[in-house]
Amino acid sequence: MNFQSNTKANFKVVGTRVPRPDGVDKVTGRALYGADFNVPGMQVGLILRSPHAHATINSIDTSKATALPGVKAVVTSADLGVPEDESLRDVQDNCLARGKVLYDGHAVAAVAAKDMATAKAALKLIKVDYTPLPHVTDVDAAMKLDAPVVQEARADESVPEGCGPNVTHYCEFGHGDLESGFGMADLILERSFTTAATHQGYIEPHACVASYGTDDKADLWCTTQGQYFVRDLCSGILGIEGSQLRVTASEIGGGFGGKTTVFIEPVALALSRKAGRPVKIVMSRVDVFRATGPTVSSSMDVRIGMTKDGRITAAEAKLRYQGGAFPCGTVDMGAQAAFAAYDLKAVRTQGWNALTNRPKEAAYRAPGAPMAIYAVESVVDELCQQLDLDPLDVRILNAADAGTKSSYGPTFDQIGLMATLEAAKEHDHYHAPLGENQGRGLSCGFWFNFGGNTSVSLAINSDGTVSVTEGNPDIGGSRASISMMAAEELGVAYEKVRTIITDTSSLGQNDVTDGSRVTFAVGLATIKAARAAIRVMCGRVAKIWGIDEDAVVWEDGAAKPSGPNAGDFEPMTLADIAAISSETGGPIAGHHEVNAEGAGVSFGVHLADVEVDPETGATKVLRYTVFQDAGKAVHPDYVEGQMQGGAAQGIGWALNEEYIYGDDGRLQNAGFLDYRIPVASDLPNIDTVILEIPNPGHPYGVRGVGETPIVPPLAALSNAVSRAIGVRLHELPMSPPKILKAVMAKG
Amino acid sequence: MVSVKLWGSLRDLADGQETVEVEASNFKELLDALAAKYPALKPQIDRGVSLAVDGLVYRNSWFTEIKPDSEVVLMPYMKGG
Numbered sequence: 001m002n003f004q005s006n007t008k009a010n011f012k013v014v015g016t017r018v019p020r021p022d023g024v025d026k027v028t029g030r031a032l033y034g035a036d037f038n039v040p041g042m043q044v045g046l047i048l049r050s051p052h053a054h055a056t057i058n059s060i061d062t063s064k065a066t067a068l069p070g071v072k073a074v075v076t077s078a079d080l081g082v083p084e085d086e087s088l089r090d091v092q093d094n095c096l097a098r099g100k101v102l103y104d105g106h107a108v109a110a111v112a113a114k115d116m117a118t119a120k121a122a123l124k125l126i127k128v129d130y131t132p133l134p135h136v137t138d139v140d141a142a143m144k145l146d147a148p149v150v151q152e153a154r155a156d157e158s159v160p161e162g163c164g165p166n167v168t169h170y171c172e173f174g175h176g177d178l179e180s181g182f183g184m185a186d187l188i189l190e191r192s193f194t195t196a197a198t199h200q201g202y203i204e205p206h207a208c209v210a211s212y213g214t215d216d217k218a219d220l221w222c223t224t225q226g227q228y229f230v231r232d233l234c235s236g237i238l239g240i241e242g243s244q245l246r247v248t249a250s251e252i253g254g255g256f257g258g259k260t261t262v263f264i265e266p267v268a269l270a271l272s273r274k275a276g277r278p279v280k281i282v283m284s285r286v287d288v289f290r291a292t293g294p295t296v297s298s299s300m301d302v303r304i305g306m307t308k309d310g311r312i313t314a315a316e317a318k319l320r321y322q323g324g325a326f327p328c329g330t331v332d333m334g335a336q337a338a339f340a341a342y343d344l345k346a347v348r349t350q351g352w353n354a355l356t357n358r359p360k361e362a363a364y365r366a367p368g369a370p371m372a373i374y375a376v377e378s379v380v381d382e383l384c385q386q387l388d389l390d391p392l393d394v395r396i397l398n399a400a401d402a403g404t405k406s407s408y409g410p411t412f413d414q415i416g417l418m419a420t421l422e423a424a425k426e427h428d429h430y431h432a433p434l435g436e437n438q439g440r441g442l443s444c445g446f447w448f449n450f451g452g453n454t455s456v457s458l459a460i461n462s463d464g465t466v467s468v469t470e471g472n473p474d475i476g477g478s479r480a481s482i483s484m485m486a487a488e489e490l491g492v493a494y495e496k497v498r499t500i501i502t503d504t505s506s507l508g509q510n511d512v513t514d515g516s517r518v519t520f521a522v523g524l525a526t527i528k529a530a531r532a533a534i535r536v537m538c539g540r541v542a543k544i545w546g547i548d549e550d551a552v553v554w555e556d557g558a559a560k561p562s563g564p565n566a567g568d569f570e571p572m573t574l575a576d577i578a579a580i581s582s583e584t585g586g587p588i589a590g591h592h593e594v595n596a597e598g599a600g601v602s603f604g605v606h607l608a609d610v611e612v613d614p615e616t617g618a619t620k621v622l623r624y625t626v627f628q629d630a631g632k633a634v635h636p637d638y639v640e641g642q643m644q645g646g647a648a649q650g651i652g653w654a655l656n657e658e659y660i661y662g663d664d665g666r667l668q669n670a671g672f673l674d675y676r677i678p679v680a681s682d683l684p685n686i687d688t689v690i691l692e693i694p695n696p697g698h699p700y701g702v703r704g705v706g707e708t709p710i711v712p713p714l715a716a717l718s719n720a721v722s723r724a725i726g727v728r729l730h731e732l733p734m735s736p737p738k739i740l741k742a743v744m745a746k747g
Numbered sequence: 748m749v750s751v752k753l754w755g756s757l758r759d760l761a762d763g764q765e766t767v768e769v770e771a772s773n774f775k776e777l778l779d780a781l782a783a784k785y786p787a788l789k790p791q792i793d794r795g796v797s798l799a800v801d802g803l804v805y806r807n808s809w810f811t812e813i814k815p816d817s818e819v820v821l822m823p824y825m826k827g828g
Contacts, residue, residue, distance in 0.1 A: 156790065156791075156794075157760065157787065157790050157791070158756050158757075158760075158791070160759075170756050171754065171755075171756045171823065172754065172755030172756040172758075173754050173755055174755060200828075256828060257827070257828020258828075260828065329823060329824075329826075330826075332823040333823075333825075333826065336822070336823070348755070350755075350756075363826060363827065363828035364828050365828045366827070366828060367826065367827065367828050408754075408820075408822065409752055409754065409799060409820035409822060410799035410802050410803075410804065410818065410820045410822075411801075411802050411818055412802060413801075413802040413803070447827075448804065448825055448827070449827075450804065450806060450825045450827060452806065514826070514827040514828055515825065515826070515827025515828075516827060517827070595806075595807065595808055597803065597804075597805045597806075597808055597811070598803055599804075697803065707827060707828060
């Protein structure tokens with residue numbers, strides 16, 4: 001039979017809305033999150049953090065803390081080595097400062113004690129002698145030649161001469177003759193924008209339990225988006241072999257990219273190694289804000305030229321990102337994504353990354369793209385306003401499509417942008433009337449998506465059920481979608497399949513749950529693992545029937561003769577074959593390991609209606625609709641959930657969320673009371689329209705959907721608010737005082 | 748020979764060229780050839796790059812076949828959230 005088919009179109013399980021497998025556990029409290037894990041003899045770990053934005057550490061005296069009864073261990077960076085690898089060294093130095101503290105909240109030392117009270121008392125006994133240094137938290141200030149130097153000599157070879165000492169990276173993309181393109185424009189607008197750093201805002205703070213044995217074998221249980229990556233980082237930092245560190249991921253209460261690295265895990269392991277006891281660390285919400293990765297903040301200039309009939313003739317963007325106190329390449333992603341939605345003859349993006357005295361940036365859904373596309377889509381919208389053009393028609397006129405040379409280089413294959421734009425144009429939302437002080441905004445969004453290293457094992461149990469073992473924490477419903485794809489391929493009921501996420505010692509390498517990769521890559525591996533199991537089952541049946549393997553086909557969950565010439569045999573179901581597996585050769589399983597490629601890019605279009613209160617500057621989101629290409633929506637509920645969740649986070653980013661630093665360089669709003677994320681009462685029901693343009697790189701046509709939905713809301717909201725108040729805004733978040741100021745300035 | 752389009756900021760590391768030609772039939776051969784012909788590109792290649800071949804983006808796939816007429820674009824290493 002043909003095991004290479006990439007053309008499946010008729011589905012029985014995929015595309016349905018089956019019950020979610022984690023639902024009961026999560027609503028009854030049975031699900032075990034990071035902080036729920038406990039082991040006998042466990043000590044409480046606490047971390048001492050810097051009160052300074054930037055300071056030299058002259059000395060750390062831990063003697064009194066160590067001598068306190070009940071304290072089992074105190075560690076500093078001196079308890080760790082210095083990794084040769086620069087990026088690993090940065091991760092380690094972010095977990096425990098070495099020589100300098102680089103931001104308010106930077107970890108300096110940690111204790112393990114018998115209980116929380118003792119641990120808190122011990123922290124107070126640690127004496128750190130600091131010499132405060134000048135600090136910088138703003139990206140534009142950080143890029144100046146005379147800015148305080150966050151770290152010396154961290155620029156890579158891409159940085160041109162003449163840049164300030166904090167600039168670590170430069171990038172440039174594009175094609176065509178810009179000035180010739182601008183020469184053909186009837187209107188050219190150049191605008192500058194800023195966006196604030198925002199936090200991923202996951203409900204569950206970071207938590208872990210580390211148990212390091214005297215035989216140098218260690219176990220770590222933690223909340224993470226990637227237990228294998230945690231193992232790789234921690235084993236590198238602790239200097240132990242990967243096979244001797246087993247990492248088990250807990251249930252995860254949100255990550256959104258922020259749990260794709262480590263903060264407390266190497267510290268807990270170091271404490272456990274020193275204490276000879278298991279150690280548990282749970283971050284407070286304040287510490288999550290101060291010391292785990294927010295996204296970058298940005299300062300951007302965008303120039304776009306357009307003809308009177310709406311054709312974009314040339315476009316350029318200059319992006320300046322800060323990703324905290326360590327080098328980061330997020331601006332690469334923003335610079336590539338900025339103009340991806342457009343078919344442009346002349347386009348150029350330039351990007352710079354600068355160090356600041358802020359926490360080390362961590363990925364956040366489509367890292368780097370939302371802010372760049374916000375700036376671009378704002379200028380496109382203003383051009384449409386000034387030229388009196390319909391903004392959706394202009395997007396359609398200029399939309400990238402199959403055959404378009406993308407702004408970042410490659411030529412697009414089949415993409416779903418045009419379909420999403422046309423769906424938006426046909427939707428009644430786009431044509432609904434607006435009232436006083438109301439405005440409608442739209443924006444396109446884009447994300448690359450990728451696949452990556454994936455390993456799946458699928459066992460056919462003797463009772464005719466199926467166990468799938470995979471290695472990616474389920475942050476968006478992947479256990480359901482993986483079970484569905486296994487059921488679809490094997491031809492059994494969804495309820496017969498259970499998918500579990502295993503530890504690092506039980507399965508081959510799996511990349512982090514990021515890049516919108518899991519439903520695509522793990523799904524692909526699951527389908528191929530199922531095909532491997534089917535191949536075994538067909539082989540067993542061929543032997544039973546005494547015919548060639550090629551004369552057996554798999555249809556509707558059963559092995560059948562391929563045709564009249566193969567013989568006349570009653571079909572054998574998966575359950576029939578499983579029941580006699582012991583007699584026919586032993587357990588039946590399939591597995592597949594792959595570095596999956598062919599993920600296929602993703603586009604979305606968002607429509608937002610808002611009403612702005614001219615007295616207070618407060619914005620109310622009245623209506624919101626997301627249009628997105630999902631390739632094939634395996635479980636539509638979860639796809640819609642991703643679209644709604646991304647929109648909600650983007651709305652928060654647009655309207656309220658921001659890291660606020662005082663003149664002293666310290667974070668002023670490290671908590672959800674002062675860092676305001678949207679709550680249910682802030683939002684309307686977010687409508688969704690799923691487009692299905694199959695991805696040719698996946699057997700079922702699946703595309704990742706997790707990241708694209710956070711990209712368009714920033715511009716969609718800004719365009720809506722700007723149209724509602726009659727003043728163009730260039731700064732996020734658009735909090736009430738800023739809107740009020742703009743309204744009052746208009747007069 | 749395969750034509751490889753570099754992203755703009757790599758131009759200065761490849762004798763000012765935005766498109767370079769190297770002998771290669773797969774991803775690994777292409778990276779090795781680029782690093783050998785333009786040593787200034789090696790630090791970036793060592794940090795990680797992606798490769799778009801006829802519109803599909805690959806990360807670290809050494810044996811991805813590249814045909815002489817393939818559209819090949821070097822890209823930064825993709826990361827996501």
